Amino acid sequence: MRILVTGGAGFIGSAVCRYLVGERVSVLNVDKLTYAGNQDSLREIEKNAHYDFLKADICDRAAMDAAFANFQPDGVMHLAAESHVDRSITGAGDFIATNVVGSFTLLEAARAYWSALPSGKRENFRYLHVSTDEVYGSLGADGLFQEITPYDPSSPYSASKAASDHLATAWGRTYGLPVVISNCSNNYGPYHFPEKLIPLIILNALHGKPLPVYGDGCNIRDWLYVEDHARALLTIFTRGRVGEKYNVGGRNERRNIDIVRRICAILDREAPTANKRDTLITFVTDRPGHDARYAIDATKLETELGWRAQENFDTGIEKTVAWYLDNEWWWRPLREKVYAGERLGLVGAAP
Numbered sequence: 001m002r003i004l005v006t007g008g009a010g011f012i013g014s015a016v017c018r019y020l021v022g023e024r025v026s027v028l029n030v031d032k033l034t035y036a037g038n039q040d041s042l043r044e045i046e047k048n049a050h051y052d053f054l055k056a057d058i059c060d061r062a063a064m065d066a067a068f069a070n071f072q073p074d075g076v077m078h079l080a081a082e083s084h085v086d087r088s089i090t091g092a093g094d095f096i097a098t099n100v101v102g103s104f105t106l107l108e109a110a111r112a113y114w115s116a117l118p119s120g121k122r123e124n125f126r127y128l129h130v131s132t133d134e135v136y137g138s139l140g141a142d143g144l145f146q147e148i149t150p151y152d153p154s155s156p157y158s159a160s161k162a163a164s165d166h167l168a169t170a171w172g173r174t175y176g177l178p179v180v181i182s183n184c185s186n187n188y189g190p191y192h193f194p195e196k197l198i199p200l201i202i203l204n205a206l207h208g209k210p211l212p213v214y215g216d217g218c219n220i221r222d223w224l225y226v227e228d229h230a231r232a233l234l235t236i237f238t239r240g241r242v243g244e245k246y247n248v249g250g251r252n253e254r255r256n257i258d259i260v261r262r263i264c265a266i267l268d269r270e271a272p273t274a275n276k277r278d279t280l281i282t283f284v285t286d287r288p289g290h291d292a293r294y295a296i297d298a299t300k301l302e303t304e305l306g307w308r309a310q311e312n313f314d315t316g317i318e319k320t321v322a323w324y325l326d327n328e329w330w331w332r333p334l335r336e337k338v339y340a341g342e343r344l345g346l347v348g349a350a351p
Helices: 011-022 061-070 085-092 093-115 118-123 156-175 197-206 225-239 256-270 299-305 311-326 328-335
Strands: 004-005 026-031 052-054 077-078 124-130 178-182 186-188 212-213 220-225 245-248 253-254 281-283
Touching: 004 011, 004 061, 011 026, 011 085, 011 225, 026 061, 052 061, 077 093, 077 225, 077 311, 085 093, 085 156, 093 124, 093 156, 124 156, 124 197, 124 225, 156 178, 178 197, 186 311, 197 212, 197 256, 197 311, 197 328, 212 256, 220 225, 220 256, 220 311, 225 245, 225 299, 245 299, 253 256, 256 281, 256 328
Parallel strands: 004 026, 004 077, 026 052, 077 124, 124 178, 178 245, 186 220, 212 281
Antiparallel strands: 220 253
């Protein structure tokens, strides 16, 4: 099997590439290598015969046409996206360009390639559009996001992902492109760019820096270990029904403040210092439009396709903290040269 993966140098994308290659799937990783793309995350597979890399922008139609023509994939896993909510608040243009225009360009390139395939390959081709639970908006104290939950995005990021979901659905209905969509809860694990909550807290705590918690810290997310997500995506790609959506979640709801305290406790045990690290917790101005709660109902994926998350939050967060303690070679250059932990996403003057 040959799969074209977009955004495979990112956090989730690199986990997907590593997993697919481990399953002896041939992968072409197409990535623009923005600030969040890191080929060091692919070091363990970069010389594998099943792995190839192409530096290209999904907004570049000629480059996408060439990638399809040269690699001849059996399908696409589309993960390339601008994904950080805070950055979308102060720079929405990149999110519209990549997540909306880029997704459109990729859909058109995939459609042209798929339309020209011989009948057997054409019927087996799949286009998996990988999205987020943030398109559904915010939940109250009760309830779960289901595949039929109406879209209600709050941020420029989630709005751009909602738009790309609608494009993928429309290309399936109008042109017959064999599209499947997945919507996933918050991921965490190794190789996570340090602007996101869990790696930011781990690294700030290691360096004795303030641990910023938005608002009162009571916002709730459903957390999924990234390697469980990679397994889910291959399951959906190979066994999911064309035209369907599958929600992917870990059934691990946690308040942000509880996650921060859990990380502090693990680090205090594994790398003790004179002062407890929870004394570094600092409550800061909340993010504009901050959704209160996300929670995924993954029943459809679990019952129809037989997938289950293998990690719960306690096992996954232990593995994640241990990985950051053991892999300074990966994160140190990012902290020193790319992102040092500064606050992002405050609304200021209009650009």
